[in-house]
Every structure is written in structure tokens, then in C-alpha cells.
Amino acid sequence: MLTLNKIKPAPGAYKSSKRVGRGQGSGTGCTAGHGNNGHNARSGPSFKPYFEGGQIPLTRRVPKVGFHNPFKKQYQIVNTGALEKIGNDGDEITPEVLRKKGLIHEADLPVKILGVGELSKSLIVKVHAFSNSAKEKIEKAKGKAEVVGSA
Structure with a gap:
């Protein structure tokens, strides 16, 4: 009969992890698999994703162009033809x-009306x-x- 205390994973499904740094006889003693010296032998080795081995990284080689104004007001646009x-x-x-x-996505963001299209209703x-x-x-349509x- 199958009970919870008898459930086991399939043979070979789990492999015990290698215990590093547990003495010379274990096979991974001394440097614990990290080699003798260098960046990766130190504690907490971490290369930045853009590190290119000391070569000037791509992010610095490519020229920077343009400007992004963080204070620019972004309006949701609606045309007068849509109001009609x-x-x-x-x-x-x-x-x-x-x-x-359904003419704009957010009621909280500022809205600007543009004059594309005709309007006959006040x-x-x-x-x-x-x-x-x-x-x-x-105003011509008496509206x-x-x-x-303040947007």
C-alpha cells in the first residue's frame, strides 16, 4: 500500500552536492575548486555584465547622442474629430x-485636444x-x- 512515508524519488533523480573545502583527502580541499589566485579565487567574485577583461567596454566606446528631458510633460492626445x-x-x-x-488610457494623466478633424456639435x-x-x-461650434x- 502506498503511504506518504514510503514515497521516494526515482533512482538517480537526485545527486548529492559536492562538499567543497573539507580537507585534502576530499579532493576539493585547499582552494575548494577555485584555483590558486585571481579574481574568481577571492570571496564574493562578481564580474559586471559589461566587463570585457580590461578592454574599454562597449558602453564607453560608443558615442553618446541626444538628451532626454525628465521634466517633459507627456499629454494624451485627442483630436476634435473624435469628440464629434x-x-x-x-x-x-x-x-x-x-x-x-476609450479615447485615452489614463484619466489621471494630462489630456490635450488637437484640431484635427471637424466639429459641428456644441x-x-x-x-x-x-x-x-x-x-x-x-468655440466656432458654439461650445x-x-x-x-495644471498639467
């Missing part, structure tokens, strides 16, 4: 509404930024373009 499709006359369009309609649009052409198109928050 989702809203009716007098509707209030906010980032939450745009998120529910909408009240409350977002973080507008392009000049988008603002003109919204309101209001800037909310």
Missing part, C-alpha cells in the same frame, strides 16, 4: 468621459490643454473650451 463622434450637443467632456469612451470640453486650432473649432488643473 462621442458627444451630443451640450455634453460635458472630461478626462473621465474620454477614458470611458460641447463643453474640460481638459488640461488645447491647441489654438482646437480651441477655435470648439466651450475650459482648461482644468
